[in-house]
Amino acid sequence: MSGTSPHIQVIYEDNHVLVVDKPVNIPSQEDDSGDLDMLRLLKQDLKIRYDKPGNVYLGLVQRLDRPVGGVMVFAKTSKAASRLSDQVRTRVLHKEYVAVVHGLLPQQTQLKVTHSLLKDTSVNTVKVVPAGTEGAKVAVLDYMVLGVSDGFSLVKITLHTGRPHQIRVQMAALGCPLYGDQKYGASVNKPGQQIALWSTLLSFPHPVTKEQLVHRSYPPQEHPWRLWKPDIYKFETFPNK
Structure with a gap:
């Protein structure tokens, strides 16, 4: 990308849609840090x-x-914003991630996980609470273990809801916090480690032409991602549900 943000790679662009590869440690939108965010950079x-x-x-x-x-x-x-937002709300827009978590999970096991999550906006944290708790929202994801290595599991995750910190909180609730997650896995992670969570796939109908678009990104070949061969990240997707 040219201009003020050459480090942001454009994956796809037309008159209605812009798909990019978000670098780590840049906010999606303006926050209290005052740091430049994706929206302003783009x-x-x-x-x-x-x-x-x-x-x-x-x-x-x-x-x-x-x-x-x-x-x-x-x-x-x-127009595109309205239609894409509807796709997010109705779960037509399909999102997949990969994450490295602590612990050795059974391989090739696909599981659906449901929790009730409650956000504390005063400290920007989310916790699992009993179903029916006032203000809590249902969070659902599927995960499949792609491989294990060096005490870690590599998991593919499909989100069915889009709650704040959802993957991080739900995997920690399963006893498998994400590598590098200081907020929900401080007891097993070291300060300064980069969280190992990557948005690998977005699939959605184009908001105007209705053509089905599929866009991918792969995590960098650095620790802990390089514990596995790069081909492991080029997986078949879960079916839309």
Whole structure:
């Protein structure tokens, strides 16, 4: 990518949709840190690349936690934003991730996990609570173990809901916190470790043409991802549910 954010790779772009490879440790949108976020970086880039006067429209359709990298979609028109947001709400937009978690899980086991999650906005943390707790929201994901190595498991995760910190909290609740997760796995992770969670796939109908789009991103070949051969990340996807 040219302009002010050359480190953000564009995966796909047309007049309605922008799909990029989000680097780690950049917020999806402006937060209390004041650091530049994906939305502002991409708006600046579009303004420069297309020499656009005035404000540039870009709609935030989905979010990735700040330490998480991988494929992410934005809307370049209000119509696309509305339709993509509907796809997220109705679970038509299909999201898959890979994560490295502590512990050796049974391989090739696909499981559906459901929890009730409650967010504490005062400290930006989420916890598992009993079903029916006031303010709690149901969180559902599928996971499959792709491999085990050196005391870790590599899991493929399909989200069926999009709750804050969902994967991190649910896997920690199973006794398998993510590698590097300081918030939900501080007892087994070291300060400074990069969280091993990657957005690997987005699949959705184009908001205007209705063509089914499938976009992928693969984690970097660094620890702990390199405990497995790169081909392991080029898996077949779960069916849409």
